Amino acid sequence: MGRKILFITTDQQRYDTLGVNGSTLARTPVLDRLASEGIRYQRCQPTSVVCMPSRASMLTGQFPSTHGAWMNGVPLAIDAPSVAESLHDAGYATALIGKAHFEPFMDPFGRFAENSLASLGIPTIEQPWFDGRRGVHRGFDYLEFATHGVMGPLHYAKWMAANHPESLSGFYQVVDGDLNVNAAGGGDTGAPQVKINDVPREWYHTDWVAQRTIDWLGAQSNDRDWFCWMSFPDPHHPWDPPKSEIGRVPWKDVELPLNYPERASEREALLDQKARHWRAWYDGTLVSNYEAPAKWVPATMSADQVREVNALNAVEVELIDEAVGRVLKSIEERGWGDDVDVIFTTDHGEFQGDFGLLFKGPYHVDALMRLPLIWRPAKTTKTTPGVVTAPVSLVSLAATFLSVAGRPAPAWVEGDALPQSDDEARTRAQDATVTEWDSALFGVDVHVRTIVTKEHLYTEYGRGTLHEGNEGELYDLRDDPLQRVNLFNDPSLANIRATLHERLLAHADRPGDRAKPGILMAPV
């Protein structure tokens, strides 16, 4: 038998929320141990800082400008390449349990399989594949979905409605009556997207995803390898973990984030150094994207609200850590402990108060772009544990899974397999990653490209509603790890800016076929 693959993702989780990455709030002993046994990446970037494009990159091994799902609400083409199809071809049993989000959630007609499978009561559905064949949906034999609550047609929502209807009202209502991201506040501080949820822990979606994963693994035979994508919806907003757990991290004891100056004038001075849409969003004069509440003004956020959001986020991270522990224990008990590669990451980050902001949008800084990534290779490989400081990207995951399976990366994959050491990254000249943003919603379009090296984070804003096409940001990550001082117009750094500009041009001109950009079908 070969190596099995447990791919664990969370949603909207910052790098610094893991103990091993410096968190002082959440205790994450399970993930910390995985990191100590494997490879911990100190600078992993997404291809996009919102869910759908980023997740599509994990599946396809392609940048959004290649796979075509360029913003939330744009479905990944049903016949887009999929690493799960390649693994399926290699004989792997394949499952995705939890949050997928390759297709829009807002789908009253149930036109997308992700939204109709639970109603159909079948584990997967036949679809066209990239190579012209037909096969299981995006290469997965088994699909069971959940998202950030109990509304909608997904499996978890239906399970809750059928089995625990009395607990439905405990969850925060993610969207308001206008179907915008809800701005209503809750908890002790009135922070947006916060609610005290009286749902018992064992019914919360984190434990549900873990249990459904354990059940699927339990049904697998010993004579077949498997690829299981276990995808937790948390710690993405809403921040409504089970009330029984919130005492783990008392919000009043939470220290404010390093990048949240308590004085408004200091926050505003930082924002004013950046491209103009930062301050406009903060002040409430601009809504550029759907992913944050349109009716919420970041400038109104109090320090206590930042504390409460960070506390509840940490609680959700701890629950995920414990859920991962349960799944790993079940794998050990099955006798697979030495044969499983475990890869843990997330799709993008979250401001959590940095610069006075919450949620996400076209803002390319570490809060949204620096991600936790851990690869614990199967113990049979006797891989030397280590830390990789070179920039790596989620676009490399597909090729990494295929390398684990002993399969060559197909031509459609744009990212090489993850390096296991800085030496390996150096040998491959893997020293930079690119993150893309394109959005066009209700008359506002934004286009952003960012390249990150060990030394610099460089962003260019393309021509759009808010930008002339000549704005940008440049941060020196060695001297300014919090990205507070924008050096874009510093003449002494003109050469560095020119070099990074050329590298972004090279990214735009990279070889390979591009899918036709998909069409916006829903806000998310």
Next chain:
Amino acid sequence: MASLRHEIRIAAAPDEVWAIFTRPESIPEWFPGIDSCTVEGNVRVIKTTIGLEMPEEILTNDPIIRRFVYRITSPVYRFHLGVIDVIEIGPNDSLCVYSTTAEPDALALIIAGATMGALAQIKHLAEGP
């Protein structure tokens, strides 16, 4: 209020295109995601694949100018107006335009997104295999 429009060119006579959707009860045949409907007078109630029911009022069904106008009357919509036009380009060449205006804005986007699938199906039915 958001207003969106999608269109598709169809290699068929305009009357053939019009015939596909002018019967209100025909909507499950050409609108992906609508499983069934009932029609009483000018009220049509559609049922989607995921079991959602939406009542609609048909406002115009004009074969002369080939214009079908309806509104979704579910309370979740503060306003909705859907307009399907078939415009003659040539004897065997039509432009089918599906416009959606709605409030809340997000719903306009969702419905308009679905109308693209409807246009593709209308084209498929009009042009044949």
